[in-house]
Amino acid sequence: MGDEDWDTEILKPHIPSFVPVFDKDTFSSGANGDAFNRATDSSEISDAPTRRDQFMRSGFASGRSLGNRGFSSNKFEEGDSSGFWRESNDFEDNQTRSRGFARRGGYQDGNDSEASGSARRGGRGSFRGCRGGFGLTHNSESEREDGPQRPGGFFSSRRTGLVDPAGNGDNFRGRSVGGRGGYKGFNEEVVAGSGRSTWKSEAEGESGDFQGPKVTYIPPPPPENEEAIFAHYQTGINFDKYDTILVEVSGHDAPPAILTFEEADLCQTLNNNITKAGYTKLTPVQKYSIPIILAGRDLMACAQTGSGKTAAFLLPILAHMMRDGVTASRFKDQQEPECIIVAPTRELINQIFLEARKFSFGTCIRPVVIYGGTQLGHSIRQIMQGCNILCATPGRLMDIIGKEKIGLRQVRYLVLDEADRMLDMGFGPEMKKLISFPGMPPKDQRQTLMFSATFPEEIQRLAGEFLKTDYLFVAVGQVGGACSDVQQTVLQVGQYSKREKLVEILRNIGEERTMVFVETKKKADFIATFLCQEKISTTSIHGDREQREREQALGDFRCGKCPVLVATSVAARGLDIENVQHVINFDLPSTIDEYVHRIGRTGRCGNIGKAISFFDPEPDSHLAQPLVKVLSDAQQDVPAWLEEIAFSTYVPGFSGGTSRGNVFASVDTRKSYQGKSSMNIVGFSSAQAPNPVDDESWD
Numbered sequence: 001m002g003d004e005d006w007d008t009e010i011l012k013p014h015i016p017s018f019v020p021v022f023d024k025d026t027f028s029s030g031a032n033g034d035a036f037n038r039a040t041d042s043s044e045i046s047d048a049p050t051r052r053d054q055f056m057r058s059g060f061a062s063g064r065s066l067g068n069r070g071f072s073s074n075k076f077e078e079g080d081s082s083g084f085w086r087e088s089n090d091f092e093d094n095q096t097r098s099r100g101f102a103r104r105g106g107y108q109d110g111n112d113s114e115a116s117g118s119a120r121r122g123g124r125g126s127f128r129g130c131r132g133g134f135g136l137t138h139n140s141e142s143e144r145e146d147g148p149q150r151p152g153g154f155f156s157s158r159r160t161g162l163v164d165p166a167g168n169g170d171n172f173r174g175r176s177v178g179g180r181g182g183y184k185g186f187n188e189e190v191v192a193g194s195g196r197s198t199w200k201s202e203a204e205g206e207s208g209d210f211q212g213p214k215v216t217y218i219p220p221p222p223p224e225n226e227e228a229i230f231a232h233y234q235t236g237i238n239f240d241k242y243d244t245i246l247v248e249v250s251g252h253d254a255p256p257a258i259l260t261f262e263e264a265d266l267c268q269t270l271n272n273n274i275t276k277a278g279y280t281k282l283t284p285v286q287k288y289s290i291p292i293i294l295a296g297r298d299l300m301a302c303a304q305t306g307s308g309k310t311a312a313f314l315l316p317i318l319a320h321m322m323r324d325g326v327t328a329s330r331f332k333d334q335q336e337p338e339c340i341i342v343a344p345t346r347e348l349i350n351q352i353f354l355e356a357r358k359f360s361f362g363t364c365i366r367p368v369v370i371y372g373g374t375q376l377g378h379s380i381r382q383i384m385q386g387c388n389i390l391c392a393t394p395g396r397l398m399d400i401i402g403k404e405k406i407g408l409r410q411v412r413y414l415v416l417d418e419a420d421r422m423l424d425m426g427f428g429p430e431m432k433k434l435i436s437f438p439g440m441p442p443k444d445q446r447q448t449l450m451f452s453a454t455f456p457e458e459i460q461r462l463a464g465e466f467l468k469t470d471y472l473f474v475a476v477g478q479v480g481g482a483c484s485d486v487q488q489t490v491l492q493v494g495q496y497s498k499r500e501k502l503v504e505i506l507r508n509i510g511e512e513r514t515m516v517f518v519e520t521k522k523k524a525d526f527i528a529t530f531l532c533q534e535k536i537s538t539t540s541i542h543g544d545r546e547q548r549e550r551e552q553a554l555g556d557f558r559c560g561k562c563p564v565l566v567a568t569s570v571a572a573r574g575l576d577i578e579n580v581q582h583v584i585n586f587d588l589p590s591t592i593d594e595y596v597h598r599i600g601r602t603g604r605c606g607n608i609g610k611a612i613s614f615f616d617p618e619p620d621s622h623l624a625q626p627l628v629k630v631l632s633d634a635q636q637d638v639p640a641w642l643e644e645i646a647f648s649t650y651v652p653g654f655s656g657g658t659s660r661g662n663v664f665a666s667v668d669t670r671k672s673y674q675g676k677s678s679m680n681i682v683g684f685s686s687a688q689a690p691n692p693v694d695d696e697s698w699d
């Protein structure tokens with residue numbers, strides 16, 4: 001069944017006889033009943049274009065004729081006719097803006113309230129989150145994060161009288177076609193766009209040019225009580241096995257690894273917070289990264305999913321900030337944070353923020369998070385109250401900088417989490433713009449830190465532009481390798497049998513938390529609907545859902561209300577959800593590194609997990625070779641049929657990568673250029689933790 005077939009199926013869903021039961025319970029708005037949440041309009045703060053807006057428009061938008069959205073010769077090139085800025089803010093749903101009948105997807109377990117009004121609901125309880133019954137388009141479904149909350153096209157029904165898929169009860173709030181006005185949800189107010197014509201940005205998506213509804217969703221504040229702040233899950237039985245993983249540090253004069261938190265010599269408050277967080281032992285990436293960062297070095301660190309990379313950068317940064325002293329938070333129109341952390345998805349950056357809040361608890365360091373899909377004015381207000389660490393998705397960050405709410409002069413630390421993603425074609429231009437923004441300290445006057453579980457060679461090369469030449473490279477285990485705590489199974493399943501197989505597996509799994517990955521947003525809706533019809537409690541997350549719904553879906557999954565989460569790759573990276581025991585790749589992703597990230601949602605922090613992937617030879621044969629490599633590197637069984645496919649699609653010179661390059665750059669790519677003899681390479685088990693030996697300089 002091709003994509004078209006899916007369209008047909010979705011347009012004419014086979015509605016089974018079962019109809020999920022749900023309560024027609026509420027006509028209120030939101031869990032807290034705050035039906036008319038008085039969110040201050042972002043324009044109250046200031047939406048006026050500023051000098052920096054001009055810079056952004058002139059300095060970057062003019063680059064529109066540069067190539068075709070790609071990198072060439074280590075340069076970022078940008079080639080969308082609509083200009084750099086527009087492109088860069090289109091990430092999450094850049095293909096959806098021009099939709100005629102934009103589909104707002106999403107699905108929620110059919111036990112929540114429902115309302116009528118959709119032109120096509122696919123039966124009671126199904127297609128619950130699908131905004132606008134006309135919603136199917138043939139646009140590309142690629143998932144990129146941090147774009148504007150799509151205003152949609154002319155008939156873009158953001159919510160044509162449909163139920164709140166989050167079950168918050170803001171149903172029956174039928175918007176008119178076009179979805180403008182009249183709708184209010186939990187912490188959300190959608191009003192007509194002002195029609196102002198400003199530069200193309202995320203802010204614009206919210207405030208003007210596209211005549212779309214303003215996004216005024218204000219995420220609920222995280223709980224303030226200490227217990228919630230330090231809530232954590234247990235490390236698993238394989239946590240101690242981390243010590244046996246081979247670690248390689250390359251670069252010049254690497255400081256020795258530390259073996260304990262005490263050796264890091266952090267301040268008492270930080271140590272207290274580490275204890276309260278339940279950390280007693282360092283993970284390998286922490287053993288190496290913490291001293292490197294404390295020594296003021298730039299770092300590119302690659303370590304398997306779920307192995308504690310977040311604390312590996314947060315702790316030393318916080319320690320430095322405590323040592324050096326930070327400007328105490330005070331209300332100011334423009335804040336100058338000492339640290340900026342960027343990550344590719346909204347949920348991930350929020351998670352990083354919560355970690356920063358946890359570790360900075362009881363200090364005067366104030367972390368702030370801002371991300372797309374929420375009210376811009378809310379982001380600005382958060383910042384104005386004081387900001388030492390700014391956690392942001394790229395689009396929102398550039399908006400805020402453009403509005404001069406953030407000054408960059410004090411930036412000492414720039415962290416790119418999921419750095420390979422942050423530097424690829426989607427976000428690379430944005431990051432490039434960030435580092436060349438007026439006021440941003442040049443790389444020799446800031447510390448730049450990059451973390452990921454995958455680091456394709458070409459991305460490593462691009463990263464050089466951001467890092468000092470003497471940056472250190474830490475590889476924990478195989479770069480790009482899968483976490484060995486995940487038991488991987490690959491099944492050959494043709495596309496027409498996938499649903500049946502999925503249901504069979506989920507029934508066997510029972511109530512255990514499972515993430516099901518699919519390739520497209522519409523398929524996420526479709527599969528979630530289908531599962532609900534099969535009486536499997538399911539929710540979904542993807543880029544066509546409003547932020548409020550995404551957060552609700554994640555919350556329902558986290559708390560176990562919906563043990564199955566159908567997701568696109570928007571949830572593939574970084575998300576740290578307790579007790580995810582299974583990942584199912586209903587569709588395999590197009591690249592092997594995405595596969596590694598997806599299955600890394602389970603088997604975290606020494607816990608064990610299982611990943612099952614449906615391999616359909618027709619679309620997936622290009623993955624056979626890298627998949628065989630990932631499986632064998634992680635000591636997993638490799639099915640004979642998969643080896644055969646890999647062999648028959650053999651590409652001479654293959655070293656585990658995809659057409660994009662060698663994904664398994666098991667070494668710092670500088671070695672390829674400089675020759676091994678010129679690098680300091682120290683390979684050892686983290687348990688031994690010897691001092692790296694200084695030999696020749698590579699640069």
Ligand SMILES: Nc1ncnc2c1ncn2[C@@H]1O[C@H](COP(=O)(O)OP(=O)(O)OP(=O)(O)O)[C@@H](O)[C@H]1O
Nearest residue numbers: 279281282283305306307308309310453574576605
């Ligand atoms: N030293 C430690 N002791 C106990 N738990 C830890 C330690 N370090 C990290 N953790 C916990 O392990 C989990 C995974 O950490 P984290 O999310 O930072 O992994 P990651 O390497 O960034 O994963 P990904 O590659 O998927 O982004 C988190 O719940 C975190 O709190």
